[in-house]
Amino acid sequence: MATLPALSDAEADERARAVFDDIRRKRNTDFVNNFWRVLGNDPPLLEAVWGRLQEVMGPGALDPLVKEMIYVAVSVANGCDYCIHSHTAAARAKGMTPAQHGELLSVIAMASQTNALAAALGVEVDERFRA
Amino acid sequence: MATLPALSDAEADERARAVFDDIRRKRNTDFVNNFWRVLGNDPPLLEAVWGRLQEVMGPGALDPLVKEMIYVAVSVANGCDYCIHSHTAAARAKGMTPAQHGELLSVIAMASQTNALAAALGVEVDERFRA
Amino acid sequence: MATLPALSDAEADERARAVFDDIRRKRNTDFVNNFWRVLGNDPPLLEAVWGRLQEVMGPGALDPLVKEMIYVAVSVANGCDYCIHSHTAAARAKGMTPAQHGELLSVIAMASQTNALAAALGVEVDERFRA
C-alpha cells in the first residue's frame, strides 16, 4: 500500500467513480490502474489530472507513441518507478517495438551522461542556441 | 567561463582538434559548440562521448527528430540548461515545428506533475505493468 | 533489508541506544522507526542528524505542521519514498486533514509542471525578483 489506499469502485465516491467509468470507456478496457484508484481519494484532483491528460496525450502534431516515449524519458530522469512501468506498458500497447525501446533507452542513457558532463563542466550556452 | 575553459582550435591538442574536425565534417558546418570545446580538455573523454553520440543519435528504429525531442525531455527533467538549449536547437534544425515543440512541452509538463503525484502517493506498480 | 541493517536496541551500541531512548522520550512513544535504526550503525552521524532535526522541526516562526508539509514537498521532488511515507504520517499526526493533504498534493504537482516548463523554456529571471 501507499500513503493513501487504492480505492475499489465500491470505496470510491460518486465523482471518483465517474472518472473510473470514463477511463474504462475511453480506453475500452475494464482495467483501472492504481494511479487513478489512489488519486480517487481526492476527486477534484483526479478530475483535473485525468482531464488534462486526455488533452495532452491525444493525437496532434506528435504521434501518440512518440508522446508515450517522451513520457517515459521524463519519468526515468525523475526516477518515478510507477510512471516508468505504466508508460512503458502504454508505449508497447501503442506499438513500440523492442528495437524502438532499445533506442529509447540508449538516448535516455546518452542524455543522462551529457547532462551530467555539461553540468560538471559548467558549459556556457552558445549564443546561437538562444532564441 | 566554466570549470574548464572552452578551447579554441589553437589551444586544443591534436587528439581534441581531430574530434573538432570530425564534428565539422559530420555536421557539415564550421561551428563547434562549447560543450565539445570544454570537453576538449580531456581528449579521451571527448572521443568516447562523441563516438557514442554518433552511434546513438543516428537513424535507426526511431526518427532522428524523435531522438532529439527525447533528449530535450531528459535534459529538462535533469535541469541541464546547456543541453536544453543545444538539443532544442538541434530539434529545430531537424524540422521540429512550433506545434510539435508546444506538444513536447505539454507532455513534459504533464509527466512532471504525474511523476510527482505518483511519488507523493507512493502508488504500487500494477502487476500487469511488470515484464 | 537495506545497505545496512536496522538495529534492534540489543544490537545497537550504547551511543545509538541513547539516541533511540531520546527519540522515544521526546516523541512520547515506544516506536523508533527504521531510519534511525539503520542510521544507528554510525552513532556520530545518528547523533548529528537527530540533534539537528530537533532544532529545525520544533515550533518557531512556522507552525510544525507547515514544516512537515514542506518536508513532504522536498521529499517528493527528490523521490525519497521512505521520507514521503514517514513525513506524510508525521503531518497527519500533527493534524493534517484530507483537504489539506489534497491541496499539498495539488501545489506539488503544479510546481513540478511549471518547474519543468521554466527549465524547458530557459526563462530569464526578472530583474525585480532579484534581491
Add this chain to the structure above:
Amino acid sequence: MATLPALSDAEADERARAVFDDIRRKRNTDFVNNFWRVLGNDPPLLEAVWGRLQEVMGPGALDPLVKEMIYVAVSVANGCDYCIHSHTAAARAKGMTPAQHGELLSVIAMASQTNALAAALGVEVDERFRA
C-alpha cells in the same frame, strides 16, 4: 534570452494577450513576468497553465503563503532557478518574514540531507507508515 522569446504585448497574439490582461487584472498590477511572456508563444498551453494555477494557489484548506512556501520547496529540490526567484518574491509579497524564510530554508536543507541518507541506506518503509 531563452529557447523562445519573451513576448511583449504587441508581439503576443490575441489569446496570449487576453491571458496577460487577466494576469494584470487578477494580480492588480501592470507587471507580467517573463514566465508568462515566454509561455505566450504557445497560447493553449499558456491558458491551461494559468487557469490551473489560479485553481491551485487560491485560498482553501491551506493559507496562500503556506502554498507559496511549498512551491519554493519543490522548486529548490528541482533546481529551478526561475521558480525559486519568482515564488520567493511571491511569498514575500504575501507576508513571509525573514524568520519564516530562514526556517523554510532550514527545513529544505534538513529534508535534503535526510532524503539523501534514506536513499543511501535504502531504508525500508515502516509498516505503520503505509495507508
Add this chain to the structure above:
Amino acid sequence: MATLPALSDAEADERARAVFDDIRRKRNTDFVNNFWRVLGNDPPLLEAVWGRLQEVMGPGALDPLVKEMIYVAVSVANGCDYCIHSHTAAARAKGMTPAQHGELLSVIAMASQTNALAAALGVEVDERFRA
C-alpha cells in the same frame, strides 16, 4: 520483475551470453547481477555499457575504491536504489571500511543540504571559481 525480464544464460542470445561470460571472467565469479541480465534484452546496448564501464572503472589516476564511492554518491543523488545497492556492495568488496562508509554518507548528506541552500538562495558563482 521489471519492465523487461532478467534473462538467464539459456534465455539470452549469443551476444548477450558472451558479455555474461566476460563479466564472470573479468570479475572472477560465477555471479552475473540483474542489471546485466535485464540489459541482455538489448545486446548492442549491453556491449556498449559493459565495454565503457571497464574503461572507466579500472585503475588510473584515481583508486578503484574511490571511484566506487563517487559512483555511490551520484547514485544517491539520482535516487537509483539498484545502483546504490550494487555499488555499495562493490565498494565493500574493494575494502571500504564502516568508518569510510560513514564518512561517505556524511559528505553526501552535507553536499545535499548545501546544494539545496545554494539553489534556494540563488548564490552567484564567485569570479575566482571560474576557469
Add this chain to the structure above:
Amino acid sequence: MATLPALSDAEADERARAVFDDIRRKRNTDFVNNFWRVLGNDPPLLEAVWGRLQEVMGPGALDPLVKEMIYVAVSVANGCDYCIHSHTAAARAKGMTPAQHGELLSVIAMASQTNALAAALGVEVDERFRA
C-alpha cells in the same frame, strides 16, 4: 544578485561576522565566498552549516581530496552550479590533477547513464546486495 544579498563584513551582524572571521582564520585566507555571505542573512543557519561542514570535511577515514570529489559528484547530480564551481576549485586547491579530474568526470558520466538505465528497466535489487 540572488534571493538574498551577499553581505559585506560591514553589512553583516556580529554573529555572521564572527563566522566570516572564523572562515578566514581556518582557511588561512582573506576571501569569504558568496555562499557564506548570502547565508549571513540568517546567522543561526550560517553557524549550523559552517559548524557541520568542518566536522564532515576534515581529515578522517577518507582523504580530504576524496571528500571534495564526492562533494562535486553529488553537486553535479543535483545540478547545483554554485557548488560544482566552488568544490571543483576546492578539489584543485587540495591537489586534484587534470587526470584525476578527468576520471572524476568519467565516473560521474558513467554513473549517470547506468542510473538512468537501471531506473528505465526497473531492475530488482539482487538479494546478495542487501545487508
